[in-house]
Amino acid sequence: MSTRAQQLLDWYDRERRDLPWRMAPGKKADPYKVWMSEIMLQQTTVATVKSYYRDFLQKWPTVQDLAGADLDEVLHAWQGLGYYARARNLHKCASVVTREYNGRFPEEEKRLLELPGIGPYTAAAIASIAFGAKATPVDGNVERVVSRLFQVEEKMPKAKKQLAELASTLTPEKRAGDFAQAMMDLGATVCSPKKAACGICPWMEGCEARLKAEPTDYPKKEAKKPKPTRKAYVFWLTRKDGAVLLRRRPEKGLLGGMMEIPSSEWSEADITKQEALRHSPASALLKELEGGVRHTFTHFHLELTVLSGRVNGNPPVNGVWVLPEDLKDHALPTLMKKVSKHALTTG
DNA sequence: AATTCGTGGGA
DNA sequence: TTCCCAAGAAT
16 A cells, blocks of 8 residues: 555544544444435535434434435435435435346446445445445545645636546545545544645645645636526415415425425516516515615525415415414525525514 | 536635 | 535436
């Protein structure tokens, strides 16, 4: 094994973090748990994932249990975690593994890659961590560490291919899973985005960014585009019994499959209240609530104005009437929780 | 190949 | 307040 790999593994054996999905040293990993944690950790912090991970495993201890659940139940459990396509693919993947693989995840990276929600990173992570294969998962941490170690000048995301190749040259034949987790721990704790604790880094000696430049200047990045702001009116419609109207969003796209408070189209162009009213699911005398709801997604800001009113009788609508105390039983994304809270406290 | 996908915490 | 960005994948 190369000195470099050994240095990092030694560091990992001393400093490794105790995480819920991380098995004791030398102990065999449960592929289902590795998979679950890796899907949840996609673009999501360790701190945020922990409680969801525990809840999911308690609720669905095996992949067969998860496959047997209703998608809506999975989306409900996933609410607040974001990137809801992950939940839809999680459920789909559980079905495929249960049905086509008899409940056992395939061991080969190539076959893992064919499963829903599993891309290059996750396939390599499962292959190495759960099955001990020599694979190199490349996440943001690995890209950052490698870009500094070799002082890669190419900007992201163009540098991704080069960084992945460099990373794979580092991976040892044995303990590839530990090595991968060590790289990620290193990036998360020592070689972090805004500060590099080079003094305690196991790789300080050969790090080119430390020797010849400023480590935190890497990886180099292209300038980001500004986020546009979209606006809309949301309709907080209540029935005589106090129930509020919810409806399900389309399966694909933003917040796909989740429940929502009905609204006009989210548009960058200004819309008048009168124009928006034509999109109300039911007629009612609507009053504009003070304040509003602001929310920021990955690529745009959203400003919502809440229109609140009571409908007459029980009009036919595309949706479901839900009592405020029962909102918790539905798969509401954080944005919609903000809206309901605003309406319930302001209205 | 560039966009589209959430959310919360920290600087 | 605003910006950054976190164990990426799908299209």
